[in-house]
Amino acid sequence: MAEYNRVSECVGVITLRNPPVNALSAAVRQGIVDAVQRALSDPNVKSVVICGQNGIFCGGADIKEFGSNMTGHPLIPMIHAIESANKPVVAAIEGSALGGGLELALGCHYRIAHSKARLGLPEVSLGLLPAAGGSQRLPRLIGVPAALNLITTGRHVTAAEALQLGIVDQVTDHNTVDAAVKFALSVAGRSLDPRRISTHPCPQQPDLDALFEEVMQKVRQSARGAIAPIACVQAVRAAATLPYAQGMERERELMATLFTSGQARALQYCFFAERAVGRWRMPSGARWDTSKSRPVHKAAVIGLGTMGRGITVALAQTGLSVIAVETQEKQLMEAKQAISGMLERGAKRRGVAPALDGVIYSQNIQAVADVDLVIEAVFEDIALKTKVFQQLSAVCKPGTLLCTNTSALDVDQLASETPNPELVVGMHFFAPAHVMKLLEVVYGPRSSPQAVATAMQLGKKMGKASVAVGNCRGFVGNRMLKPYIEEAFFLLEEGATPELVDQALEEFGFPMGVFRMSDLSGLDVGWRVRKGDGLVEPGTASGRFARIRQGRRYSPLGDLLCEEGRFGQKTGRGWYQYDKPGSRVARSDPWLHSFLGAYRAQHGLVARRIDHQEVLERCLYALINEGFHILDDGIAAGPEDIDVIYVSGYGWPRHRGGPMFYANMVGLAKVLERLEHYQQLHPEVPHLQPSSLLRRLVASGSPPIHKWGEAIKKLHSQL
Numbered sequence: 001m002a003e004y005n006r007v008s009e010c011v012g013v014i015t016l017r018n019p020p021v022n023a024l025s026a027a028v029r030q031g032i033v034d035a036v037q038r039a040l041s042d043p044n045v046k047s048v049v050i051c052g053q054n055g056i057f058c059g060g061a062d063i064k065e066f067g068s069n070m071t072g073h074p075l076i077p078m079i080h081a082i083e084s085a086n087k088p089v090v091a092a093i094e095g096s097a098l099g100g101g102l103e104l105a106l107g108c109h110y111r112i113a114h115s116k117a118r119l120g121l122p123e124v125s126l127g128l129l130p131a132a133g134g135s136q137r138l139p140r141l142i143g144v145p146a147a148l149n150l151i152t153t154g155r156h157v158t159a160a161e162a163l164q165l166g167i168v169d170q171v172t173d174h175n176t177v178d179a180a181v182k183f184a185l186s187v188a189g190r191s192l193d194p195r196r197i198s199t200h201p202c203p204q205q206p207d208l209d210a211l212f213e214e215v216m217q218k219v220r221q222s223a224r225g226a227i228a229p230i231a232c233v234q235a236v237r238a239a240a241t242l243p244y245a246q247g248m249e250r251e252r253e254l255m256a257t258l259f260t261s262g263q264a265r266a267l268q269y270c271f272f273a274e275r276a277v278g279r280w281r282m283p284s285g286a287r288w289d290t291s292k293s294r295p296v297h298k299a300a301v302i303g304l305g306t307m308g309r310g311i312t313v314a315l316a317q318t319g320l321s322v323i324a325v326e327t328q329e330k331q332l333m334e335a336k337q338a339i340s341g342m343l344e345r346g347a348k349r350r351g352v353a354p355a356l357d358g359v360i361y362s363q364n365i366q367a368v369a370d371v372d373l374v375i376e377a378v379f380e381d382i383a384l385k386t387k388v389f390q391q392l393s394a395v396c397k398p399g400t401l402l403c404t405n406t407s408a409l410d411v412d413q414l415a416s417e418t419p420n421p422e423l424v425v426g427m428h429f430f431a432p433a434h435v436m437k438l439l440e441v442v443y444g445p446r447s448s449p450q451a452v453a454t455a456m457q458l459g460k461k462m463g464k465a466s467v468a469v470g471n472c473r474g475f476v477g478n479r480m481l482k483p484y485i486e487e488a489f490f491l492l493e494e495g496a497t498p499e500l501v502d503q504a505l506e507e508f509g510f511p512m513g514v515f516r517m518s519d520l521s522g523l524d525v526g527w528r529v530r531k532g533d534g535l536v537e538p539g540t541a542s543g544r545f546a547r548i549r550q551g552r553r554y555s556p557l558g559d560l561l562c563e564e565g566r567f568g569q570k571t572g573r574g575w576y577q578y579d580k581p582g583s584r585v586a587r588s589d590p591w592l593h594s595f596l597g598a599y600r601a602q603h604g605l606v607a608r609r610i611d612h613q614e615v616l617e618r619c620l621y622a623l624i625n626e627g628f629h630i631l632d633d634g635i636a637a638g639p640e641d642i643d644v645i646y647v648s649g650y651g652w653p654r655h656r657g658g659p660m661f662y663a664n665m666v667g668l669a670k671v672l673e674r675l676e677h678y679q680q681l682h683p684e685v686p687h688l689q690p691s692s693l694l695r696r697l698v699a700s701g702s703p704p705i706h707k708w709g710e711a712i713k714k715l716h717s718q719l
């Protein structure tokens, strides 16, 4: 797991070998300890180089070990042994040096990085802190402000930035190990005292208290309840104020509280879930590893509204050539200007040239004749989309993949309008499409595995968290959102205010509560859908029966607001009021409160006191319950798929792992019991009726989330 060789007569080279990222497993740690001992005890060896195989230095501690009882040689004394060695040790950093990998490099006396390498301490994103001395060495090396930035954000820096910050001593464009060996030879015999970072004091910093106070405030605000970023600040503060040994003790204490926390478990679950969704599978048995994607060199986007523009930018930024089609000249010109602006701003941020020439604009759908893939992003109207699909089928070369960016329409119905339904998939982007991480790739019963593989591959290329999901109303994300929003409406009827509901959800960790979110996305969107579903009726009727539609409880509150022209931020009025249309600062609206009072009086509803716990249970458990239905229906392949969708597209707090992980943490029996409780109180609300999968999982002993897959399979086979 760590190979030892002697090169150039007198340099001991230790190579970490633990594919794919040379994580510091127990075997690797033992290998390093043994190899260091060998190098130090060999009188012919004058200096040592540590590197990693396959072009990657080290991805850090082995995260898979965290779930079990960690055994083997601990990391901290291993790094200490390297730092206190009496021969120079040089880290040769290729690929990545992350977390424990960078901490290992910081224990070395010198660091040489390849120009393409990335370095960082991303432990915070796993709910941890750099607890192998990283929180104590990095501030000593690069100063408190820069270390705070890196450790609290977990961001990866380029080799160039690492050089500028003083993290590495040299950057090379050539073979890093050769450069490190050469370097190691050149420093052999030099005093190592100034190179032992733990012996340095932290660089002086004026107004240390004010700095920490300011950073702590900022971190608390952005952490939204996550505890690791706060512990990271506390650990760096220890580095700045305490001698090294005491700082290490503080680092250990803080890590101990984080390590066993539910948040760390949730964040590490998210890390693996994001990778697991790439290994997609369909109910037909088609899978990621047996389905070959098609190459996509040229793509087209039809319809250049908000979504189409974002999709065009996302495609162009991957280096594809894109034909952007909009039939109206004025809209085309406006879209061109907007897309160019987005490309320019994005390129500036990333320090690259904007891909302006990659986009060709056209008013004519014939222009897409030779593309490999089309993404249709016209208005959400099945008749219009059907027409576009029929045109595309006539125009495109054989084999072109036809994708629809719909948020809820029937992908299979669209597919049936084309001569080749196997070439049709949904690509559900989230606004703004060039920014939001999530992409739902929707397969219908006739979509070919190759079409799914191609859309998933393209999503990956665009840097999206792509999740393959089955075709149903709302797919996964929006289908689960429906009961969540409905429960929020019902809570208003029963006595809550938008402020109370939003506060409960924001304290839980959502960036915005359901009402602030609706105001942002526009209340008219849901109104249009409800009208299409025949749910909207004139708002004059009163009493309980006026609130039953299609046999189930219905709240017309959202419709009534829309009838008043209150569409949210864009009209300056919605569930809140805003200074002017388009303004983002939501203020409580006395009109809304008296409107709610009058509404309750009209319908004979008596407002009662509703607390945060009820808000969370009603909204979140209703959403989770729908997640169980989705799993039972085979629309999502596993709980990870649902959780990745919610964390990357719906603002679910990452440190709570996603709705299904959260249900697992709360306890399935408790979720079931609360749903049963609310269902008894509200029998006319079907989405509070516990899903049969949830019941079956509880009856089979509530297996842990990583075993649900097996349980679902077994439960299905018993039917």
Ligand SMILES: CCC[C@H](O)CC(=O)SCCNC(=O)CCNC(=O)[C@H](O)C(C)(C)COP(=O)([O-])OP(=O)([O-])OC[C@H]1O[C@@H](n2cnc3c(N)ncnc32)[C@H](O)[C@@H]1OP(=O)([O-])[O-]
Residues within 6 Å of the ligand: 020, 021, 023, 058, 059, 060, 061, 062, 063, 064, 075, 096, 098, 099, 100, 101, 103, 122, 123, 126, 128, 129, 130, 131, 132, 134, 272, 275, 276
């Ligand atoms: C006391 C301890 C203190 C210490 O401070 C704590 C730490 O170091 S905490 C650690 C701090 N370090 C981090 O947070 C770094 C986390 N890692 C990364 O950010 C990326 O993996 C990396 C940039 C390295 C490569 O990106 P890429 O090329 O796109 O590749 P990819 O991402 O698709 O991964 C490929 C496969 O490797 C797997 N795997 C990866 N890392 C680890 C690991 N550490 N362990 C185990 N496994 C790991 C990953 O699951 C995947 O497996 P699979 O079965 O194929 O799905």
